[in-house]
Amino acid sequence: MFKHVEPYPGDPIFSLNEDFQNDPRAHKINLGIGIYFDEEGRIPVLESVRRAEARLLAAGGTKAYLPIEGAANMRGAVQALLFGAGHPVLSSGRVVTLQTVGSSGGLKVGADFIARWLPGSQVWVSDPTWDNHRAMFEGAGLVVHTYPYYDAGDATAHPPRPAGGLEFDAMLAALAALPPRSVVLLHACCHNPTGVDLSRAQWDALIPLLRERELLPYLDLAYQGFGEGIDADAYAVRALAAAGIGFFVANSFSKSMSVYGERCGALSVVCPDALQAEHVLGQLKATVRRNYSSPPIHGGQIVALVLGEPELRALWEVELAAMRARILAMRRALHDALVARLPGHDFGYLLSQRGMFSYTGLCAPQVDVLREQHGVYLLRSGRLCVAGLNEHNLRASADALASVLAG
Ligand SMILES: Cc1ncc(COP(=O)(O)O)c(C=O)c1O
Numbered sequence: 001m002f003k004h005v006e007p008y009p010g011d012p013i014f015s016l017n018e019d020f021q022n023d024p025r026a027h028k029i030n031l032g033i034g035i036y037f038d039e040e041g042r043i044p045v046l047e048s049v050r051r052a053e054a055r056l057l058a059a060g061g062t063k064a065y066l067p068i069e070g071a072a073n074m075r076g077a078v079q080a081l082l083f084g085a086g087h088p089v090l091s092s093g094r095v096v097t098l099q100t101v102g103s104s105g106g107l108k109v110g111a112d113f114i115a116r117w118l119p120g121s122q123v124w125v126s127d128p129t130w131d132n133h134r135a136m137f138e139g140a141g142l143v144v145h146t147y148p149y150y151d152a153g154d155a156t157a158h159p160p161r162p163a164g165g166l167e168f169d170a171m172l173a174a175l176a177a178l179p180p181r182s183v184v185l186l187h188a189c190c191h192n193p194t195g196v197d198l199s200r201a202q203w204d205a206l207i208p209l210l211r212e213r214e215l216l217p218y219l220d221l222a223y224q225g226f227g228e229g230i231d232a233d234a235y236a237v238r239a240l241a242a243a244g245i246g247f248f249v250a251n252s253f254s255k256s257m258s259v260y261g262e263r264c265g266a267l268s269v270v271c272p273d274a275l276q277a278e279h280v281l282g283q284l285k286a287t288v289r290r291n292y293s294s295p296p297i298h299g300g301q302i303v304a305l306v307l308g309e310p311e312l313r314a315l316w317e318v319e320l321a322a323m324r325a326r327i328l329a330m331r332r333a334l335h336d337a338l339v340a341r342l343p344g345h346d347f348g349y350l351l352s353q354r355g356m357f358s359y360t361g362l363c364a365p366q367v368d369v370l371r372e373q374h375g376v377y378l379l380r381s382g383r384l385c386v387a388g389l390n391e392h393n394l395r396a397s398a399d400a401l402a403s404v405l406a407g
Pocket of ligand 1: 034101102104252254
């Protein structure tokens with residue numbers, strides 16, 4: 001019956017994490033997986049989340065099914081977080097939001113919807129992007145292409161172009177040539193894996209093009225608050241809404257509330273009018289019902305309480321700001337440590353990139369040496385998770401990186 005079933009090679013990120021767990025070396029350092037670790041190398045349970053859970057427990061709790069679209073208070077809180085409370089797209093009933101199984105669940109539900117209701121639309125993702133984007137959209141039956149994004153530099157150019165920037169002109173040119181109704185997947189902030197984001201001016205240049213070419217933006221907002229701040233990181237969401245464009249946005253609380261395993265996320269769709277919004281919501285619900293039926297209750301209740309109760313909200317914002325500040329401090333510390341070891345190299349990218357990740361420019365064989373000889377784990381693309389650094393492992397990480405870069 002199952003003889004023809006091919007072995008699964010494993011997800012590169014999860015497999016690497018398992019290799020790390022099984023590595024017996026005491027000095028090993030995990031800069032591979034995209035998880036925020038605190039100064040002691042632990043995945044924090046935020047105090048705001050603990051208090052929300054204590055309140056839920058004290059109130060007696062419920063384990064009932066949620067509606068297909070999730071809890072109303074969670075969905076409303078997500079809308080205010082994304083668009084800003086009272087935004088006209090919200091008051092005009094043009095936005096529909098579903099609580100989903102992480103933002104991965106949201107991304108996939110949106111992809112399934114597109115495959116069913118926008119047949120013929122193809123998807124463009126940044127080169128590079130989070131590996132799972134391609135897997136999820138292809139899994140929905142859609143054809144996936146890439147548009148230019150990360151500038152790997154050109155040592156032969158005059159003057160030589162250093163790696164680490166955004167190929168914005170090439171990106172615009174590629175998108176300008178797409179047929180109408182093409183889906184353009186965009187990282188709203190903290191691009192994974194490069195850490196290279198669009199500036200506000202670049203969003204302002206891109207958005208009219210998306211509108212004129214009648215393209216369908218699909219935002220992935222997995223790191224709200226990890227870049228510049230909660231509102232600043234939602235710039236693309238609000239600018240697209242202000243431009244009157246219809247679009248999708250999948251957002252996550254995995255990182256911003258450190259609730260990875262609770263699977264808290266949402267999918268929102270901005271529609272041209274309230275009637276279309278009602279129909280879109282109905283078909284999204286049908287998609288969910290056919291998949292996992294309804295989202296998990298516990299995480300949604302945590303998110304609703306943390307976002308909705310003023311005292312918990314204030315505490316969360318402080319905790320989120322502290323995570324952001326720690327990442328920035330680690331960027332600076334790694335930058336300084338590498339400059340001290342290799343004065344001839346340009347490590348400025350560590351300071352200009354945002355969010356948990358930096359693209360180091362290391363090639364796969366160099367990453368292999370880092371792991372095998374030094375016990376320092378990065379993705380083979382050269383992606384380094386800055387949030388895995390701390391005062392205890394920084395020096396060893398910098399030593400290892402410098403030795404591989406010098407060699
Ligand atoms: C860019 C991006 N999108 C989406 C996700 C999915 O997050 P989750 O499903 O945990 O909400 C991640 C997680 O690593 C990510 O990096």
